[in-house]
Amino acid sequence: MNPADLQALLPILIVAGGALLVMLVLSFKRSQTLSSLLTLLSLAAALASIPMAMSADADRIAPLLVIDSFGFFYQGLMLILTMVVTIFAHSYLEKFRMERGEFYILLLLSLVGAIALAQASHFVSLFLGIELLSVSLYIMVGYIFTRAKAIEAAVKYLFLAAVTSAFLLFGMALIYARLGSMDFITIAHLLREHPLDDPYLLAGSVLMFVGIGFKLSVVPFHQWTPDIYQGAPAPVTGYLATVSKIAVMAVTLRFFYSMDLHQQPGIAAALTLIAAASMLVGNLLALFQDNVKRLLAYSSIAHIGYILVAFIAGGERGPEAVTFYLSIYSLALLAAFGVIAYLSPSDRDSDTIDHYRGLFWSRPWIAVAFSIALFSLIGLPLTAGFMGKLFLVSAGIQAEEWLLVIWLAANSAIGLYYYLRIVIAMYQTSDDPQSEDSTAPPFALIIGTVIGLLVLSIVWFGLHPESLNLWIRALSTQP
Amino acid sequence: MTLATLIALPFAGGLLCWLTARYSVAACRWIALLALGIGLAWTLAYWNHGSGPDGWILEEKISWIPSLGIHFQLSLDGLSLLLIALTFFLGLLSVLISWHSIHERVGFFHFNLLWILAGTVGVFLATDLFLFFFFWEMMVLPMFLLIGIWGHANRNYAAVKFFLFTQASGLLLLVAIVGLAFAHQQQTGQLTFDYNQLLGSQLQPLAEFWLMLGFFIAFAVKLPAFPFHTWLADAHSEAPTAGSVILAGILLKTGGYGLLRFVLPLFPDASETIAPYAVLMGVIGILYGALLAFAQTDLKRLIAYTSVSHMGFILLGVFAWNEVSQQGTVIQMIAHGLSTGALFILAGFIYERIHTRDLDQMGGFRTLAPRLAAFALFFAMASLGLPGTGNFIGEFLILLGTFREHMVLTTLAATGLVAAAVYSLWIVQKVFHGKPGKTQSLPDLNRMETLILTLLLLGLVGLGLYPRPVLDVAAGPLEALRTPVYVTAVETALKEDAP
Numbered sequence: 019m020n021p022a023d024l025q026a027l028l029p030i031l032i033v034a035g036g037a038l039l040v041m042l043v044l045s046f047k048r049s050q051t052l053s054s055l056l057t058l059l060s061l062a063a064a065l066a067s068i069p070m071a072m073s074a075d076a077d078r079i080a081p082l083l084v085i086d087s088f089g090f091f092y093q094g095l096m097l098i099l100t101m102v103v104t105i106f107a108h109s110y111l112e113k114f115r116m117e118r119g120e121f122y123i124l125l126l127l128s129l130v131g132a133i134a135l136a137q138a139s140h141f142v143s144l145f146l147g148i149e150l151l152s153v154s155l156y157i158m159v160g161y162i163f164t165r166a167k168a169i170e171a172a173v174k175y176l177f178l179a180a181v182t183s184a185f186l187l188f189g190m191a192l193i194y195a196r197l198g199s200m201d202f203i204t205i206a207h208l209l210r211e212h213p214l215d216d217p218y219l220l221a222g223s224v225l226m227f228v229g230i231g232f233k234l235s236v237v238p239f240h241q242w243t244p245d246i247y248q249g250a251p252a253p254v255t256g257y258l259a260t261v262s263k264i265a266v267m268a269v270t271l272r273f274f275y276s277m278d279l280h281q282q283p284g285i286a287a288a289l290t291l292i293a294a295a296s297m298l299v300g301n302l303l304a305l306f307q308d309n310v311k312r313l314l315a316y317s318s319i320a321h322i323g324y325i326l327v328a329f330i331a332g333g334e335r336g337p338e339a340v341t342f343y344l345s346i347y348s349l350a351l352l353a354a355f356g357v358i359a360y361l362s363p364s365d366r367d368s369d370t371i372d373h374y375r376g377l378f379w380s381r382p383w384i385a386v387a388f389s390i391a392l393f394s395l396i397g398l399p400l401t402a403g404f405m406g407k408l409f410l411v412s413a414g415i416q417a418e419e420w421l422l423v424i425w426l427a428a429n430s431a432i433g434l435y436y437y438l439r440i441v442i443a444m445y446q447t448s449d450d451p452q453s454e455d456s457t458a459p460p461f462a463l464i465i466g467t468v469i470g471l472l473v474l475s476i477v478w479f480g481l482h483p484e485s486l487n488l489w490i491r492a493l494s495t496q497p
Numbered sequence: 498m499t500l501a502t503l504i505a506l507p508f509a510g511g512l513l514c515w516l517t518a519r520y521s522v523a524a525c526r527w528i529a530l531l532a533l534g535i536g537l538a539w540t541l542a543y544w545n546h547g548s549g550p551d552g553w554i555l556e557e558k559i560s561w562i563p564s565l566g567i568h569f570q571l572s573l574d575g576l577s578l579l580l581i582a583l584t585f586f587l588g589l590l591s592v593l594i595s596w597h598s599i600h601e602r603v604g605f606f607h608f609n610l611l612w613i614l615a616g617t618v619g620v621f622l623a624t625d626l627f628l629f630f631f632f633w634e635m636m637v638l639p640m641f642l643l644i645g646i647w648g649h650a651n652r653n654y655a656a657v658k659f660f661l662f663t664q665a666s667g668l669l670l671l672v673a674i675v676g677l678a679f680a681h682q683q684q685t686g687q688l689t690f691d692y693n694q695l696l697g698s699q700l701q702p703l704a705e706f707w708l709m710l711g712f713f714i715a716f717a718v719k720l721p722a723f724p725f726h727t728w729l730a731d732a733h734s735e736a737p738t739a740g741s742v743i744l745a746g747i748l749l750k751t752g753g754y755g756l757l758r759f760v761l762p763l764f765p766d767a768s769e770t771i772a773p774y775a776v777l778m779g780v781i782g783i784l785y786g787a788l789l790a791f792a793q794t795d796l797k798r799l800i801a802y803t804s805v806s807h808m809g810f811i812l813l814g815v816f817a818w819n820e821v822s823q824q825g826t827v828i829q830m831i832a833h834g835l836s837t838g839a840l841f842i843l844a845g846f847i848y849e850r851i852h853t854r855d856l857d858q859m860g861g862f863r864t865l866a867p868r869l870a871a872f873a874l875f876f877a878m879a880s881l882g883l884p885g886t887g888n889f890i891g892e893f894l895i896l897l898g899t900f901r902e903h904m905v906l907t908t909l910a911a912t913g914l915v916a917a918a919v920y921s922l923w924i925v926q927k928v929f930h931g932k933p934g935k936t937q938s939l940p941d942l943n944r945m946e947t948l949i950l951t952l953l954l955l956g957l958v959g960l961g962l963y964p965r966p967v968l969d970v971a972a973g974p975l976e977a978l979r980t981p982v983y984v985t986a987v988e989t990a991l992k993e994d995a996p
Contacts (some may be wrong), residue, residue: 043958070942099764101605216898285559379602383853393638394759398634398635398638399631399632399634399635400635404631404634405562405587406670407671408565408627408675409565411675412565412675412679413674415672415675415676416679420676423672424669424672426663427665427668427671427672428668429662430668431664431668434660434661435657435661437659438657442645442656442657445642445645445646446653457600483562484561484562485564487562487564488564491564
């Protein structure tokens with residue numbers, strides 16, 4: 019390892035160092051505000067170090083990581099989103115009388131795993147990244163352990179994640195047994211000579227996809243999603259739904275595209291089935307939810323299904339559309355969870371639709387922000403979600419995936435209905451004094467500003483998508 | 498002033514309304530009036546403005562999403578000018594009728610009202626297909642809120658149904674638009690959503706048919722044509738009066754406009770294939786709508802179904818595909834906007850007075866409110882297509898033009914006029930004649946209400962007695978739309994060669 023390599027690894031090193039720093043400071047002074055400030059500082063430093071890391075004269079930290087602009091874009095995205103999560107979490111946790119500083123250590127540690135995944139090009143780094151990401155998440159999901167649902171969610175997540183990790187490992191082992199390599203590039207080379215219908219490779223890739231599918235929560239590996247979204251504290255759900263998925267999607271993109279797996283007929287057919295089923299099942303189940311967090315959980319299954327359309331399409335526009343959609347989807351989803359966190363009293367998250375009845379008339383600004391986030395998830399014009407759909411549809415049509423694209427359109431129409439239920443509830447006049455009882459959370463101004471910024475960025479990218487898309491188009495992957 | 502400001506005017510006016518309503522409700526209403534008034538005046542100023550060499554009066558083009566070849570491109574021609582003028586005019590009336598009937602959340606109401614109008618004006622101006630879609634979708638959401646917040650008892654159901662129908666068909670439209678652009682790219686190597694360039698695409702027959710179907714269904718839902726009409730009655734009957742006026746007067750017209758502007762010129766061959774079926778759908782719509790109208794006991798629902806019937810004529814006129822029928826379509830669109838708008842306004846006035854839309858509870862209003870009754874009689878007559886009103890000109894021209902192409906179907910459609918007489922007279926008889934029911938006193942129209950209805954009446958009579966100016970403005974664009982692009986190209990080439 020030479021200085022250039024270290025320079026290229028700066029974001030990961032800074033985040034990891036931040037975790038240590040927060041831990042050390044915590045042993046001297048227990049202060050939530052101090053811990054979260056240090057967290058924010060180290061995240062900002064890591065973000066600022068990205069240009070420096072990009073200029074490093076390194077293209078590979080052999081054999082585990084690759085250094086390319088694709089990876090750095092995803093790292094930057096995750097760092098920004100985690101900063102937002104930190105701010106939400108700070109206000110959210112302020113409501114509880116418990117030890118809170120450790121939360122930020124966990125957050126930073128799991129982020130180390132996440133941003134390492136964006137650069138992973140080897141089974142070992144893939145596995146380490148996923149484990150680092152998940153192990154911290156087990157505790158974060160159950161962090162407010164006084165709530166019954168939290169423990170249930172944490173245990174569920176622990177068991178399922180452990181089982182799927184085993185699948186992932188076994189799949190890797192099978193592929194390694196046949197090809198003798200764990201390096202994406204070497205595997206890609208070897209795969210050109212080996213037919214994929216080799217039982218070892220076939221079983222291995224299926225098992226690996228089970229593991230990845232669990233993390234992405236696509237049908238049929240989606241059952242955990244609603245319980246954990248519901249049980250986890252709102253900021254953690256926001257983190258789980260955005261950063262954790264982005265990280266896994268990034269590595270999946272790299273893995274599949276480096277060996278053109280998405281173009282293998284069998285795998286493409288399986289992916290198509292999974293995409294179609296995810297869209298349908300996610301949307302149908304979301305229709306029946308009265309709980310906003312569960313609703314968003316099911317809808318996230320459908321959204322990953324939409325993203326898979328562009329993923330399968332591939333070509334020039336496919337990965338770009340995936341990245342664009344993932345970015346703006348995360349902005350909107352995080353804004354939505356920010357609103358939930360903002361409105362939640364300390365005893366439980368305000369997550370039933372009834373909590374939002376009449377919100378527009380009692381707190382117009384927060385309701386407008388929530389509406390715009392939901393409109394973006396629906397994909398209405400003036401929001402970035404609209405442009406995201408345009409890019410997905412364009413990628414799909416360019417690859418002539420007509421059926422998938424029409425399926426996407428039909429499913430978006432179902433999706434409308436449940437998002438609209440929340441919107442309608444907000445704009446209804448409520449005679450119910452219950453909606454009035456929630457008071458402003460701690461640091462309402464800061465968290466309100468952050469939600470405002472998220473919403474503004476949604477509108478900005480909705481009007482001017484090229485400002486983001488030009489960056490994404492310039493990304494390159496290092497084989 | 499540029500075309501973009503024409504959209505920005507209601508857009509900014511809406512935002513301003515929302516912000517000022519907190520301090521002064523009257524200021525909000527005046528701002529709305531002013532924004533729409535300026536828009537109307539500006540539009541009318543271009544009435545006799547000559548058009549450029551390519552047929553557009555004004556054009557604007559700015560790059561928007563270069564990676565997909567999408568531009569912010571607006572163009573104005575006679576057809577869009579007429580419809581934009583209608584939009585602003587009915588918008589003005591909607592603000593006026595809401596003056597005394599909307600008291601809650603006035604700012605947000607006008608915000609939604611003006612944003613619908615901004616979206617509609619955008620739809621009539623956009624000549625980049627993606628931009629068109631952008632505005633097409635943009636006008637739906639404020640309408641949804643307008644119905645959902647200020648509507649009557651069953652408003653949520655109606656609002657959601659409206660939204661689902663238009664959005665689901667809108668997504669098909671998006672797929673078709675993107676599909677068309679990529680098909681064009683395969684052919685020419687250039688990815689563009691520019692209407693003028695896409696006009697020249699020569700598509701595979703099968704692809705052309707499916708893409709056309711995506712456009713057609715979206716517009717047929719908005720129109721609404723026969724099998725897609727079920728959202729209309731709910732949306733209309735539950736919407737507040739201003740919402741119904743805008744919905745019937747303007748939003749439905751975007752469907753007809755889309756057929757004229759996009760479906761026929763972009764997909765000439767596929768449109769020819771589907772034309773007989775479209776005409777059939779139109780005829781079924783005319784008869785079925787009239788039949789349903791007759792069966793209603795809710796005044797607003799009744800008027801809504803008459804819309805289905807009248808919009809059937811539009812489908813007929815568009816797909817008969819000749820000058821007479823299409824001229825009739827344009828007149829019919831404007832006349833229907835005015836006459837049905839007026840009927841909804843009347844229904845609104847009655848509702849404000851007796852708080853019901855149930856026909857069985859009405860009766861004998863002629864003696865109680867003679868002025869109201871007189872206006873109602875006129876607009877009912879207009880609705881049945883009495884000579885001297887714009888509706889007569891529209892329906893007559895459509896039937897005349899269609900008769901040459903589809904004799905049997907046109908004859909059937911003409912019987913729709915008889916049905917129209919039945920339901921129109923039914924309204925008059927039920928509401929204004931007979932014995933007064935429970936209602937013993939009914940204030941007659943006040944000055945503002947009389948003014949609003951008089952404006953509409955003048956418009957209809959003017960259109961009925963002297964349609965020439967409108968026909969002249971529409972003639973050029975309609976001819977251009979009927980002429981396939983390659984013919985135009987050959988003609989220009991010949992002209993250039995001649996000297």
